[in-house]
Amino acid sequence: MTTETLATAAPPSPPVSPQTPDSAQPPETARPDGTAQPTACPRNAPPAAAAAVPPLAPGALPGLGHAVALLRDPLGFLGSLARHGGVVRVRLGPRTVCVVTDASLVHTLLVARAYDCPRGAVQDTLRTAFGDGLLMSEGQAHRDRRRVIQPAFGPDRMAGYLAVMHQVTEERAARWQPGRLLDVAREMNHLALEIVTRSLFGARLGEEAALAFHRALPDLVKGQIVQSLYPHPALARLPLPVNRRFDAAVRVLNDVVDQAVDRAVDRAVDGYAGQDAPVGTLPALLRAATDPATGRPLTEADVRSEAITMFGAGTETVSTTLTWLIDELLRHPQVEARMLAELDEHLPAGTVPTPEALARLRYTHSVTREVVRLHAPNAFLMRTAQVPVELGPYRIPAGTELLYSLTALHRDPVRYPDPLRFCPERWQDGGAGRQSFLPFGAGKHKCIGEAFAWAELTVAAAAILRRWRPVAVPGARAREVVWTTVQAQGLQVRLAPREDHRPRARETGPVSAPRLPRPQSDLATTAVRHAEWAVGHGLLTRPELPRYQAYALPELIGRAFPRTRGADLDLLVDMLGWYTILDDRFDGSPGCLPAEARAVVEPLIAVVDGTAPSAGEDQLTTAWRELWDRQTAAASPAWRARAAREWQACLSTFPAEAQHRAHGTVPHLGLAETMLLRRHGSCLYPFMNILERVHGADAPAALHADPDLRRLRAHTADAATLINDLYSLDREERQGTAAFNTVLALEHASGCTRSRAAEAVRARIAQLCTESEALRRDLLGRHPAGRWYLDGTRELVDGVQAWTSTSERYR
Ligand code: HEM
Secondary structure (H helix, E strand, O other): OOHHHHHOOOOOOOOOOOOOHHHHOOOOOEOOOOOEOOOOOOOOOOOOOOOEOOOEOOOOEOOOEOHHHHHHOHHHHHHHHHHHOOEEEEEEOOEEEEEEOOHHHHHHHHOOOOOOOOEOHHHHOOHHHHOOOOOOOOHHHHHHHHHHHHHHHOHHHHHHHHHHHHHHHHHHHHHOOOOOEEEHHHHHHHHHHHHHHHHHOOOOOOHHHHHHHHHHHHHHHHHHHHHHHOOOHHHHHOOOHHHHHHHHHHHHHHHHHHHHHHHHHHHHHHOOOOOOOOOOOHHHHHHHOEOOOOOOEOOHHHHHHHHHHHHHHHOHHHHHHHHHHHHHHHHOHHHHHHHHHHHHHHOOOOOOOOHHHHHOOHHHHHHHHHHHHHOOOEOOEEEEOOOOEEEOOEEEOOOOEEEEOHHHHOOOOOOOOOOOOOOHHHHOOOOOOHHHOOOOOOHHHOOOOHHHHHHHHHHHHHHHHHHEEEEEOOOOOOEEEEOOEEEEEOOEEEEEEOHHHOOOOOOOOOOOOOOOOOOHHHHHHHHHHHHHHHHHOOOOOHHHHHHHHHOOHHHHHHHHOOOOOHHHHHHHHHHHHHHHHHHHHOOOHHHOOHHHHHHHHHHHHHHHHOOOOOOOOOHHHHHHHHHHHHHHOOOOHHHHHHHHHHHHHHHHHHHHHHHHHHOOOOOOOOHHHHHHHHHHHOOHHHHHHHHHHHHOOOOOHHHHHOHHHHHHHHHHHHHHHHHHHHHHHHHHHHHOOOOOOHHHHHHHHHOOOHHHHHHHHHHHHHHHHHHHHHHHHHHHHHOHHHHHHHHHHHHHHHHHHHHHOOOHHHO
16 A cells, blocks of 8 residues: 555445444544544544545655654654544555544444454464464454354353452462562563463463463564564565564464463363363363354364464453553552552452452452553554545545554543543543543454453452552663553562551451461361261262262352351351252252152251250251251350241241142242242351351341341342352253242243343342442441441352352352
8 A cells, every 4th residue: 555545536435334233332422521522523634524535644754754753652653643633644664554543433443344444464463373363363254263262251250260360369479478579570471371371271381381471472572563564474484583583482372372272181181170260161162162164173273273362362461451550559559558448348358359349349440440541551453444444534545554552542631631640530430431442442353351351450459469568679660662562661579568468357256266368278178077077977978979079069168258267167068068968859859749848847947946856867957956056056045046047937948949849830930939938048048147156256236136237138148049040040940840040930920031031130139239238338337346247248149159150060
């Protein structure tokens, strides 16, 4: 393409491009200051009626054009172009490129013109490294591949990924030493690499491989930019130093990816899913898929292409952003303090983060948004117009290369006043609008890892900053180094332990166990002991153990009661195990025959009533008697009475459900009645009582008498029950007994589809969590001494969410 072709007569209008869902959005019409801004007519643009050639940027040097200005200060130069028009021509030696400087035109390019303008030369150079993976493919091939990969980033995976992100960061941060000098960019790069490897691949890389990967990245990025400027692609094959280093970097990347993919295979062969590895890793998803074009399974080369794409796209972007985050917090201690206070409130140290808990971190989200705005990692991206297109008032001939810089867009002073100032507060009332904030792109190539990345930034930052206080080393602040990405180089910090990273001591009441984060080994010991307990009581046979252990019930207790240890931990795991075994009995005939159901539960209710003779009881009842004694040892009469009442309500749901099944009223029972049965049958009330048992004191009587606590307890039970119903439905249906499940009840009651019912249940869970937060706030104001109990209800729901979404029990 040359400037001359741009100046020729306007070609006919391009055909209307297929619309993606994003293109249905209304265009932005207001500037941040509220004044009108027509979207199709950016600043200084010619009138819309005359489709025009974009203006040429001033200052082109003979022969070199604008190359010197671009290389000297890429972001400054690109940012300066906006004042000449929404699209501006720039000469780079013999080539002319159109730079799109207006955010709404970038949005148009990526969404409405996506099919006419595929990716350009800069991305193409990476084909050697990334093969035909998602980052390189276009058209139908891209759509097909995206459909296959999307489930790996679905919301149902998120709770599992959060647990891995948290664990990986905790492990790395635990290895650092006080006073140690930390090269932040390097350390964040290792962290991001490990998170991708363990969450998406369920595999672990050696430290050597991580180091090699880290060293190879700069050569890859430099090679990419230099090769994209070659006038002919064949020049990339010359034995120039830059080409050789680029090829070596590609080999390293391939080796690392081979390790990850192969180890993911090993673990699948071992039957390993790992406590921290979500089942159904990315390689497994790809190997299970077929290529719609050929009908054949994807090849190993396809699997590796996608794997390398995830490593390439999902590590440096995140690690650079994390490095900038630490740098900005060092410069803005008041922001750090506010963020830590919010984390303390909503994500107590030692707890595994859940999607619900992250949703509560509003200020932290403003902080990460502001980091991503000011330091958007993609310095520039490209597209090529394959047919003539119109962008706002500009006519772009076929063959034109189009360049846009997300970093420059996010530093536009019109949309972001005082754009270089780090100011999380600018996001608190919504920010500048969707089309002005595009760190993850838009349209069909929009970042597939967006939700993953937002979560990773928060979880990793929380785990690091809770444990360590980075102290700036004079002269070693982050420098912006721009290639195709904006890197943060040179930041070094010394680490000081953060004195207050442990949870605060409880305000009142005796404590039965210290509130320190529990070591993972405690849980493992409890799990082994519990298996023996279940076998010893005749509740399970040894051959039944592996399947039962795959449910990982101790994990659920570990997550829902994050600081419980010792005998209390044993009690909770035994209670949950016993209740699960009891519940499974009702998958058989007692689930449908009321008389059989009553025969199972009446002796159990008699134990809590204190009326049952101990002679002649079955093993289930004997184990229950022991559990009841352990629960009530040293309990207050008030607690004991409440526990007895709530266990009775819980156990009575089994015969009630059997009755409904016998009469064929399931799942036609109304939603309200189903919910009532489920609320008690899910056993949440007895477990809420145990909060007091493990705290070593009853919650204040005034708190118990407060009607809002009753509401909060019902919300807690309902939220946990609905979460359970979302995940357990498939399993229940497979078992063939009519399922008591709110999703199913809703589907029948409203005649909607399964997915709509599930969507409504999800929305209800979110609403319950929001309302619960408001109730907790009010209750805390009236009963500050009950904070530990109120926090405990939140941890319970978060724990249920984290475990339920990953447990083998529902797969
Ligand atoms: C702060 C972190 C991240 C940022 C700012 C970011 C940004 C972007 C942007 C701007 C694009 C669009 C490129 C284009 O239009 O040509 C993109 C695409 C992509 N990103 Fe990300 N990304 C981040 C993290 C991740 C992570 C964690 C993953 C995966 C684990 C990932 C995987 C991808 C993939 C596969 C694509 C190509 C999607 C397609 O073409 O369909 N990214 N990313």
